[in-house]
Amino acid sequence: MTQNKLGVRIKALRTEKMLTLDQLAAASGSSKSYIWELENKNPPRPSAEKLADIGKALGVTADYLIGSDDQTRTEAEDIAFFRQYSGLPDDTRKVLRDMAESLAKMGRK
Amino acid sequence: MTQNKLGVRIKALRTEKMLTLDQLAAASGSSKSYIWELENKNPPRPSAEKLADIGKALGVTADYLIGSDDQTRTEAEDIAFFRQYSGLPDDTRKVLRDMAESLAKMGRK
DNA sequence: ATATTGAGTTCGGAGTAGCGAACTTTTTAA
DNA sequence: TTAAAAAGTTCGCTACTCCGAACTCAATAT
Numbered sequence A, B: 001m002t003q004n005k006l007g008v009r010i011k012a013l014r015t016e017k018m019l020t021l022d023q024l025a026a027a028s029g030s031s032k033s034y035i036w037e038l039e040n041k042n043p044p045r046p047s048a049e050k051l052a053d054i055g056k057a058l059g060v061t062a063d064y065l066i067g068s069d070d071q072t073r074t075e076a077e078d079i080a081f082f083r084q085y086s087g088l089p090d091d092t093r094k095v096l097r098d099m100a101e102s103l104a105k106m107g108r109k
Numbered sequence C: 001a002t003a004t005t006g007a008g009t010t011c012g013g014a015g016t017a018g019c020g021a022a023c024t025t026t027t028t029a030a
Numbered sequence D: 001t002t003a004a005a006a007a008g009t010t011c012g013c014t015a016c017t018c019c020g021a022a023c024t025c026a027a028t029a030t
Helices: A005-016 A021-028 A032-040 A048-058 A062-066 A073-086 A090-108 B005-016 B021-028 B032-040 B048-058 B062-066 B076-087 B090-108
Strands: none
Touching: A005 A032, A005 A048, A005 A062, A021 A032, A021 A048, A032 A048, A048 A062, A048 A073, A048 B048, A048 B062, A062 A073, A062 B048, A062 B062, A073 B076, A073 B090, A090 B090, B005 B032, B005 B048, B005 B062, B021 B032, B021 B048, B032 B048, B048 B062
């Protein structure tokens, strides 16, 4: 059973978040059959749009899912997080910045 | 002639680097006719692989080229925040990401 | 003037992305 | 148990990606 990197990554993230094919499909605007094909069929060549939508639903970048560059999963999550953060309203961003400040102090100990 | 965002971004980067269609095609392993179609035809839906290759040749990520979210002209405050965030330990960053997720859900409705 | 070169543009077609619906397997309920 | 629901898998089809090759239009050379 030869697996492709993209499929492995999607499946890992999906199962980790305890999502079914149907749930991820709904969250990303795809069909469950197609999600399954991405995870199991080789070699998949999804559109950038689809992959970005799926990445968004999983909290990572499309670039990480393709694995074309050497973006680590942590980086992908951080970048995806920063994008989400950037899109939040001003006051919500401030709440997060304050929380970060507090957490930073705690960690400094 | 209304242009699509992806096309505009590719063309901007290509002309900025003074590359011809042929040159960018060669550098990214595509055909020049296809590069032209991406820049001018609507609506294009290139594969993530192609887009990552083109992005690589242009020095940007596929995620940026898709630009599903609006171009991030980020304020200094936000950038500073991200720097601070990046310096935090893994588990603390996760706490913040989870908080952001909750806050984002709240704001969504 | 008219070749040559280099840029962008058009077009037909092979192959596949991505879907819905039907099917099979696993889990839950009774 | 076994019925029903949920999860995963298969399949056929349409629409679109992406290519090569031919074309147009300028600019520079001869």
